[in-house]
Amino acid sequence: MVIDDFWLANKRDSKMNNMTAYSTRFPNGIKSVGKYLHSKNLLFGINLGNGATKCSGYPESINQLELDAKAVTDWGVVFVKLHACHCTKNDFEKFTKLPEGTGRPVMLLCTYPEYKYWITNSKLFDWKRLQKTCNLWRAPSNERNDSRYIIHFINSHKIHDDDSPNVAGLGCWNDPDMLALGNNGLSNDRNRVHVGMWCMFAAPLLISADIGKMDKFSASLLRSKHLLTINRDKGGHRVKFVKSRNDVQLWIRKLSDHPSGWVIAYVRTRDDGRSIKFITSLDKFKSQMYTISGYKFEILDVFTGEKFNVVKLTEKFTISINPSGIMMFRIIPFQLTLSSK
Structure with a gap:
């Protein structure tokens, strides 16, 4: 459970x-x-800032990082979303080390990339530095409850496929922001795109919705064992x-499980x-990183859980x-077993 912005009082003690809380x-x-x-038995997360004030105008943690790190660990916080709004210095590394000194490690989500103009020039950003410091990082704009936001992030990831994703992996993940399904702003098809691609990105599945009022279709996506296994x-x-054809984007990810x-x-x-x-074949999925190899394959529909087809490459x-x-x-x-007679 993550408490986002607007929990702080207007001034510090x-x-x-x-x-102090509102x-x-x-x-x-x-x-x-x-x-x-x-x-x-729930974990606790909270929103802090690393600038002069938060985007909302509430107090941030600049010059108070040590004090605030002790506070969040005393509160039992294990997840911190560190905003970089109005941030004039890049010292998010400093905050990372502080909770370790209290004996309680904290998972850190950095929004710093969201405020850098790396979209037009990716060389402006040191992704390796971010990888060493943050467990998650927010690159696109904040979550919106409409389909344009979802496609915006997917297209941004596509355009910069050779930049920001290169450092993603175990312990350090791209974060495309919270899931907006369940808020009546998306069609069922777009909800499937939303959850499906977030699982493809191996992104954290943080839900920005009232779970008690969520519609059955959205809830079924979040409970899908096939989607969660991929994620x-x-x-x-x-x-x-991989490529685009006729307004259809092709994406691929290797699975180890x-x-x-x-x-x-x-x-x-x-x-x-x-x-x-859409006519296609598996040999179309070729990239510098992945190429489907083999002779014969079973194709499983992730959303239905049913076998879709059996095809050759x-x-x-x-x-x-x-x-x-x-x-x-x-x-x-298909695993071919050869036996000698």
């Missing part, structure tokens, strides 16, 4: 300069929130964009018109993709 929203303070969440694959392999193989996705970026028939097959839709398949090589 006048005596000790400690962060009294109307949290009359018993933040530490009591942590105790309650822990009593429910949590132990290999932590990065996703790769049994049965090992690949997962591929066809994302249709147009939101108008009808469903289209170069054998053509046809799929149907809705506007703003996605088809996502797990590719499992």
